[in-house]
Amino acid sequence: MARKRDRNAPEVNAGSMADIAFLLLIFFLVTTTIAVDSGVLVKLPPWSNEPPPEMKLNSRNVYSVLVNANNDLLVRGEPKSIDDLRADTKEFIMNPKKLDNMAEKPTKAIISLKNDRGTSYNTYLEVYNELKAAYNELRNEEANKRYGKDYSYIDRVKQKEIREMIPLVISEAEPTNFGEEN
DSSP states (O other): OOOOOOOOOOOTHHHHHHHHHHHHHHHHHHHOOOOOOOOOOOOOOOOOOEEEEOOHHHHHHHHEEEETTTOOETTTTTTHHHHHOOOOOHHHHHTTTTOOSSOOGGOOOOEEEEBBTTHHHHHHHHHHHHHHHHHHHHHHHHHHHHSSSSGSSOOHHHHHHHHSSOOOOOEOOOOOOOOOOO
Protein backbone atom coordinates (compact mmCIF):
# COMPACT_ATOMS: atom_id res chain seq x y z
CA MET A 1 0.00 0.00 0.00
CA ALA A 2 1.34 3.34 -0.95
CA ARG A 3 1.84 5.80 1.73
CA LYS A 4 0.60 9.27 1.24
CA ARG A 5 3.13 11.84 2.21
CA ASP A 6 2.04 15.09 3.76
CA ARG A 7 3.83 17.80 1.99
CA ASN A 8 3.88 20.70 4.34
CA ALA A 9 5.45 23.96 3.31
CA PRO A 10 8.69 24.63 5.18
CA GLU A 11 8.23 26.99 8.10
CA VAL A 12 10.44 29.97 8.76
CA ASN A 13 11.59 30.30 12.30
CA ALA A 14 10.14 33.67 13.33
CA GLY A 15 11.80 33.66 16.72
CA SER A 16 14.88 35.45 15.45
CA MET A 17 12.88 38.01 13.44
CA ALA A 18 12.22 40.09 16.54
CA ASP A 19 15.93 40.08 17.32
CA ILE A 20 16.79 41.25 13.81
CA ALA A 21 14.14 44.00 13.90
CA PHE A 22 15.44 45.15 17.28
CA LEU A 23 19.04 45.26 16.00
CA LEU A 24 17.98 47.24 12.92
CA LEU A 25 16.09 49.70 15.12
CA ILE A 26 19.15 50.22 17.32
CA PHE A 27 21.37 50.60 14.23
CA PHE A 28 19.19 53.34 12.74
CA LEU A 29 18.84 55.16 16.07
CA VAL A 30 22.61 55.21 16.53
CA THR A 31 23.50 56.25 12.97
CA THR A 32 20.78 58.88 12.43
CA THR A 33 21.64 62.50 13.14
CA ILE A 34 18.92 64.57 14.73
CA ALA A 35 18.64 68.23 13.82
CA VAL A 36 18.87 70.48 16.86
CA ASP A 37 17.78 74.11 16.95
CA SER A 38 20.93 76.06 17.65
CA GLY A 39 19.47 79.50 18.39
CA VAL A 40 21.56 82.65 18.14
CA LEU A 41 25.29 82.11 18.51
CA VAL A 42 26.70 84.87 20.67
CA LYS A 43 30.00 84.91 22.51
CA LEU A 44 29.27 85.91 26.08
CA PRO A 45 31.77 87.59 28.37
CA PRO A 46 33.16 85.53 31.25
CA TRP A 47 31.10 85.51 34.44
CA SER A 48 32.17 87.93 37.14
CA ASN A 49 30.70 88.73 40.53
CA GLU A 50 32.12 92.24 40.38
CA PRO A 51 29.95 94.96 38.88
CA PRO A 52 31.17 96.25 35.53
CA PRO A 53 33.20 99.46 35.59
CA GLU A 54 31.29 102.65 34.95
CA MET A 55 31.84 103.75 31.36
CA LYS A 56 31.29 107.19 29.97
CA LEU A 57 29.92 106.82 26.46
CA ASN A 58 29.42 109.59 23.99
CA SER A 59 25.70 109.34 23.15
CA ARG A 60 26.53 110.16 19.56
CA ASN A 61 28.24 106.74 19.23
CA VAL A 62 25.30 104.74 20.67
CA TYR A 63 22.59 103.44 18.34
CA SER A 64 19.84 102.38 20.74
CA VAL A 65 17.20 99.96 19.51
CA LEU A 66 14.23 99.28 21.80
CA VAL A 67 11.64 96.60 20.99
CA ASN A 68 8.43 96.75 23.04
CA ALA A 69 5.90 94.01 23.87
CA ASN A 70 3.88 94.97 20.78
CA ASN A 71 6.98 94.22 18.64
CA ASP A 72 7.34 97.89 17.68
CA LEU A 73 10.79 99.43 17.23
CA LEU A 74 12.03 102.64 18.76
CA VAL A 75 15.41 103.54 17.28
CA ARG A 76 17.22 106.47 18.88
CA GLY A 77 13.88 107.75 20.18
CA GLU A 78 12.02 107.49 16.87
CA PRO A 79 9.63 104.76 15.63
CA LYS A 80 11.18 102.68 12.83
CA SER A 81 10.26 99.74 10.67
CA ILE A 82 12.34 96.55 10.67
CA ASP A 83 12.60 97.00 6.89
CA ASP A 84 14.53 100.27 7.36
CA LEU A 85 16.72 99.06 10.23
CA ARG A 86 19.61 97.61 8.20
CA ALA A 87 20.11 100.68 6.01
CA ASP A 88 19.82 103.07 8.97
CA THR A 89 22.30 101.00 11.00
CA LYS A 90 24.82 101.00 8.14
CA GLU A 91 24.50 104.76 7.76
CA PHE A 92 24.93 105.28 11.52
CA ILE A 93 28.07 103.12 11.70
CA MET A 94 29.85 104.57 8.66
CA ASN A 95 28.50 108.15 8.94
CA PRO A 96 29.35 109.02 5.32
CA LYS A 97 28.10 112.61 5.67
CA LYS A 98 30.10 113.17 8.90
CA LEU A 99 26.98 114.21 10.84
CA ASP A 100 27.27 115.13 14.52
CA ASN A 101 24.46 112.80 15.59
CA MET A 102 26.05 109.62 14.20
CA ALA A 103 29.08 107.53 15.12
CA GLU A 104 32.43 109.31 14.99
CA LYS A 105 33.92 106.28 13.23
CA PRO A 106 33.04 102.57 12.88
CA THR A 107 35.38 101.52 15.69
CA LYS A 108 33.46 103.70 18.17
CA ALA A 109 29.93 102.69 17.08
CA ILE A 110 27.92 100.72 19.65
CA ILE A 111 24.58 99.13 18.87
CA SER A 112 22.46 98.86 22.03
CA LEU A 113 19.59 96.37 21.78
CA LYS A 114 16.94 96.19 24.49
CA ASN A 115 13.79 94.08 24.41
CA ASP A 116 10.66 93.83 26.45
CA ARG A 117 9.88 90.48 28.07
CA GLY A 118 6.76 90.36 25.91
CA THR A 119 8.67 90.74 22.63
CA SER A 120 8.11 87.76 20.36
CA TYR A 121 11.13 85.60 19.66
CA ASN A 122 10.53 85.98 15.93
CA THR A 123 10.72 89.78 16.17
CA TYR A 124 13.84 89.57 18.33
CA LEU A 125 15.52 87.37 15.71
CA GLU A 126 14.45 89.66 12.86
CA VAL A 127 15.90 92.72 14.61
CA TYR A 128 19.11 90.92 15.62
CA ASN A 129 19.56 89.53 12.11
CA GLU A 130 19.09 92.97 10.55
CA LEU A 131 21.67 94.51 12.87
CA LYS A 132 24.15 91.72 12.18
CA ALA A 133 23.42 91.89 8.44
CA ALA A 134 24.29 95.60 8.47
CA TYR A 135 27.77 94.74 9.78
CA ASN A 136 28.13 91.87 7.30
CA GLU A 137 27.23 94.15 4.39
CA LEU A 138 29.63 96.87 5.55
CA ARG A 139 32.46 94.34 5.84
CA ASN A 140 31.59 92.93 2.43
CA GLU A 141 31.61 96.41 0.87
CA GLU A 142 34.98 97.21 2.47
CA ALA A 143 36.46 93.91 1.24
CA ASN A 144 35.22 94.60 -2.29
CA LYS A 145 36.60 98.14 -2.18
CA ARG A 146 40.03 97.07 -0.89
CA TYR A 147 40.56 93.64 -2.43
CA GLY A 148 37.94 93.26 -5.18
CA LYS A 149 36.43 90.20 -3.48
CA ASP A 150 33.63 89.48 -1.06
CA TYR A 151 34.56 89.28 2.61
CA SER A 152 34.07 85.50 2.75
CA TYR A 153 36.53 84.96 -0.14
CA ILE A 154 39.51 86.85 1.26
CA ASP A 155 42.11 85.23 3.51
CA ARG A 156 41.88 85.29 7.31
CA VAL A 157 44.51 88.00 7.77
CA LYS A 158 42.58 90.39 5.55
CA GLN A 159 39.30 89.41 7.24
CA LYS A 160 40.80 90.23 10.62
CA GLU A 161 41.97 93.59 9.30
CA ILE A 162 38.45 94.43 8.15
CA ARG A 163 36.92 93.17 11.43
CA GLU A 164 39.23 95.56 13.29
CA MET A 165 38.13 98.42 11.03
CA ILE A 166 34.42 97.55 11.45
CA PRO A 167 34.08 95.69 14.77
CA LEU A 168 30.75 94.03 15.56
CA VAL A 169 29.60 95.65 18.81
CA ILE A 170 26.03 94.76 19.77
CA SER A 171 25.27 95.33 23.44
CA GLU A 172 22.18 93.59 24.74
CA ALA A 173 20.54 94.89 27.89
CA GLU A 174 18.46 92.85 30.32
CA PRO A 175 14.85 92.63 29.06
CA THR A 176 12.32 94.75 30.90
CA ASN A 177 8.63 94.39 31.61
CA PHE A 178 6.17 96.44 29.56
CA GLY A 179 6.52 100.13 30.23
CA GLU A 180 9.87 100.00 32.06
CA GLU A 181 11.97 101.17 29.09
CA ASN A 182 14.12 104.07 30.25
